[in-house]
Amino acid sequence: MCFPLIEVFYLKIESFILMIIISVEVLSYLYRVIMYLKEGCSLLLKVRKPSIPFVLRTNLVFNFMPQNEISDKEPVLFKESEVLKRLKNEHDIIQALEYFKFLANSRSFKHTRSTYEMMIKKLGCKGEIDAVQYLFQQMKLERIGCSEDAFISVINSYRQAGVSEQALRTFYRISEFGCAPTVRLYNHLLDALLSENRLHMISPIYSNMNKDGLEPNVYTYNILLKALCKNNSLGGARRLLEEMSNKGCEPDKVSYTTIISFLCKSGRVNEARDLVLKFIPSVSVYNALINGCCIRGNMREAFELLDVMMEKRVSPNVITYTTILNSLVDSGHIDYSLAVLAKMFVQGCDPNTCTFTSLIKGLSSKGRISEALKLFRKIIDDGVLPNQVTYNTLMHGLCMAGNMGDALSLLDQMERNLCLPNIVTYTTLIDGFSKSGNLIGASEMWNKMISLGVCPNALAYTCMIDLLCRTSMFGHAYTLLEKMSTHKCPPNTITFNTFIKGLCVQDRVDWAMELFDEMGKHGCIPNVTTYNEILDGLFKVKNIELAFELVREMEELGIEFNLVTYNTIIHGLSSSGKLEEARKLFGRMMIRGIKPDVFTLNMLIHAYSTHGSVEYAIQLLDSMRHIGLNPDIIAYTSLIRGVIEQVGIEEAFIYLHRMIHEGICPNVSIWSFLVRFLANKMGCVGAVDCMNAILTDPSACI
Numbered sequence: 259m260c261f262p263l264i265e266v267f268y269l270k271i272e273s274f275i276l277m278i279i280i281s282v283e284v285l286s287y288l289y290r291v292i293m294y295l296k297e298g299c300s301l302l303l304k305v306r307k308p309s310i311p312f313v314l315r316t317n318l319v320f321n322f323m324p325q326n327e328i329s330d331k332e333p334v335l336f337k338e339s340e341v342l343k344r345l346k347n348e349h350d351i352i353q354a355l356e357y358f359k360f361l362a363n364s365r366s367f368k369h370t371r372s373t374y375e376m377m378i379k380k381l382g383c384k385g386e387i388d389a390v391q392y393l394f395q396q397m398k399l400e401r402i403g404c405s406e407d408a409f410i411s412v413i414n415s416y417r418q419a420g421v422s423e424q425a426l427r428t429f430y431r432i433s434e435f436g437c438a439p440t441v442r443l444y445n446h447l448l449d450a451l452l453s454e455n456r457l458h459m460i461s462p463i464y465s466n467m468n469k470d471g472l473e474p475n476v477y478t479y480n481i482l483l484k485a486l487c488k489n490n491s492l493g494g495a496r497r498l499l500e501e502m503s504n505k506g507c508e509p510d511k512v513s514y515t516t517i518i519s520f521l522c523k524s525g526r527v528n529e530a531r532d533l534v535l536k537f538i539p540s541v542s543v544y545n546a547l548i549n550g551c552c553i554r555g556n557m558r559e560a561f562e563l564l565d566v567m568m569e570k571r572v573s574p575n576v577i578t579y580t581t582i583l584n585s586l587v588d589s590g591h592i593d594y595s596l597a598v599l600a601k602m603f604v605q606g607c608d609p610n611t612c613t614f615t616s617l618i619k620g621l622s623s624k625g626r627i628s629e630a631l632k633l634f635r636k637i638i639d640d641g642v643l644p645n646q647v648t649y650n651t652l653m654h655g656l657c658m659a660g661n662m663g664d665a666l667s668l669l670d671q672m673e674r675n676l677c678l679p680n681i682v683t684y685t686t687l688i689d690g691f692s693k694s695g696n697l698i699g700a701s702e703m704w705n706k707m708i709s710l711g712v713c714p715n716a717l718a719y720t721c722m723i724d725l726l727c728r729t730s731m732f733g734h735a736y737t738l739l740e741k742m743s744t745h746k747c748p749p750n751t752i753t754f755n756t757f758i759k760g761l762c763v764q765d766r767v768d769w770a771m772e773l774f775d776e777m778g779k780h781g782c783i784p785n786v787t788t789y790n791e792i793l794d795g796l797f798k799v800k801n802i803e804l805a806f807e808l809v810r811e812m813e814e815l816g817i818e819f820n821l822v823t824y825n826t827i828i829h830g831l832s833s834s835g836k837l838e839e840a841r842k843l844f845g846r847m848m849i850r851g852i853k854p855d856v857f858t859l860n861m862l863i864h865a866y867s868t869h870g871s872v873e874y875a876i877q878l879l880d881s882m883r884h885i886g887l888n889p890d891i892i893a894y895t896s897l898i899r900g901v902i903e904q905v906g907i908e909e910a911f912i913y914l915h916r917m918i919h920e921g922i923c924p925n926v927s928i929w930s931f932l933v934r935f936l937a938n939k940m941g942c943v944g945a946v947d948c949m950n951a952i953l954t955d956p957s958a959c960i
Contacts, residue, residue: 342372351380354380374402374408378393378408382415383418398434403437404437406442417446420454441467441472444467445481452481460481479502483513487517514539517530518533518543544574548582549581552585557589579609580613583616592621592623595620644677652668666687681718684706685714687700688703691703692724692728695728697731714747719747719749720756723760726760730764748780751785758774759791762798765798793805793827796808821855824843825861827843828840828861832865844862854885863897872897872901872905879893898910902932
């Protein structure tokens with residue numbers, strides 16, 4: 259009689275210990291929250307998905323026995339159909355598992371193969387691999403045979419978790435679970451390995467399948483075709499097609515689409531079209547061909563294929579039109595894409611969410627935000643449900659336009675429509691706040707993201723570091739950089755480049771150099787952008803010697819100079835009065851085939867007009883047109899000042915007249931300089947008369 263009391267005593271002890279553990283966890287969490295509030299920075303906590311406990315013998319929390327059927331005399335027996343229905347309809351995986359454990363520990367029901375398989379399938383869909391393995395092993399211990407469907411559920415669970423090798427090991431023990439290998443099992447195993455690009459494993463398994471005396475079906479061959487195409491073995495894929503036909507397994511539209519897609523993605527569209535002539539193509543084959551044309555930017559050929567489909571009475575589907583429409587959007591032809599949308603309606607093909615998302619992307623990229631919002635509202639009114647990509651695309655457009663208020667309203671609408679924001683959503687908003695210099699808005703969005711268990715990625719960290727640097731909060735930025743590695747999101751080269759740029763803008767070049775040296779510790783290799791930012795900072799603080807040490811280092815490492823590199827060095831040399839070195843570097847830049855931009859020539863014209871030979875500045879101005887560049891107001895302003903000081907006022911008026919003739923209106927700086935110069939030379943009255951004459955007729959004073 260004492261056993262029940264002892265059991266109750268142990269239950270209370272376990273409950274008390276559990277309460278202590280929970281209390282410690284809660285206190286620990288509260289302490290971190292207090293420290294966060296005290297320090298004014300984010301906790302940066304990674305919210306991990308808790309592992310579901312799957313040990314069957316446990317103290318129950320839930321009472322699944324109907325109240326009117328509880329009895330100490332006879333246990334209520336459950337029917338298998340009732341248990342299966344309860345498990346199937348239970349959407350909460352925790353509740354489902356508790357119910358499963360309750361039955362296992364009771365005398366009311368003994369689990370069958372069907373209930374085990376139902377629970378394994380539910381756990382597998384949620385990615386609870388440990389629980390799946392436990393129940394699978396439990397079936398073996400209880401000598402409950404495993405069906406083909408259950409084994410497929412296990413393989414698919416491993417695939418979903420990205421551990422296909424575990425699926426392979428389990429497959430080789432199939433006989434231990436009272437199940438024999440079948441074609442379906444082999445197919446699912448091959449598909450799992452293919453999903454992780456474990457191509458070297460596929461051929462041996464296919465050989466084992468033949469040894470087991472199993473004939474591959476079209477699904478098997480299609481998996482093998484995908485593997486061969488991923489391995490760039492077109493010859494092998496064609497031989498496999500022949501093998502299929504020889505064995506009486508005719509290739510289907512998936513078979514041909516796989517090969518056609520591979521050829522098109524490899525840029526061999528003409529070869530793909532020739533192959534299409536050898537069989538009757540389906541809409542999926544034409545879609546692959548059209549996609550290949552769009553990838554190459556050959557829109558004329560894509561529209562020709564669309565006409566061919568119509569001629570052969572192969573109706574284009576929403577994928578066909580959306581592929582063309584999206585390609586037009588990416589190439590900036592948003593109005594043509596709207597025409598394709600109209601053609602879809604005429605042909606009776608309803609656009610889907612992807613179609614409208616492409617259009618919203620195109621309108622947003624062109625700054626046509628009001629049209630994008632109007633289209634967004636229309637698709638909702640028409641019953642088309644936007645997905646995460648749609649919301650994120652429109653949100654990106656709003657953020658780029660600086661409409662952060664509308665972007666936040668869109669976030670609220672997204673949440674109301676039960677479309678959960680993801681890391682892209684929050685990163686887009688953080689980047690938008692960052693570009694607008696709103697530290698409070700970015701911080702609030704960051705903290706909301708963390709509190710909801712969305713782990714920041716490298717881009718989110720980089721956006722926050724950029725904003726902290728622009729607000730001179732370098733210490734906080736460095737703390738965030740350090741936390742990236744501890745939170746298994748190591749900084750990349752772009753993160754370091756962003757931080758280094760922020761430091762150099764504020765003349766914190768010494769710290770930037772320390773960060774530059776620290777990159778290797780995080781496995782990051784400096785690129786040309788890194789060197790450009792450091793060089794710009796060094797030239798700004800006139801540390802020419804160290805700057806040229808870095809230039810020599812770039813040459814030794816074989817880092818190719820780009821236009822920004824040359825402009826940075828030329829600007830540094832010009833600002834330091836080293837005009838001859840700047841001129842030589844300009845010549846070297848031209849020899850290497852790097853075309854200068856307006857900024858390059860403006861720097862040199864300004865330097866030579868101010869400190870050097872204005873004749874060379876005039877030559878540069880005249881040479882700009884020969885390389886397709888038109889002088890702007892900055893070039894003319896620098897040149898006119900230099901000509902006045904080094905040559906004379908008459909020569910300066912020639913360039914003033916040319917400037918006006920080219921449609922460039924002189925600014926206040928030019929007029930002020932001319933008035934001051936003329937006042938010193940001719941007196942105030944003469945200067946005013948001369949300027950009036952210039953305004954009436956630019957050639958009057960020449």
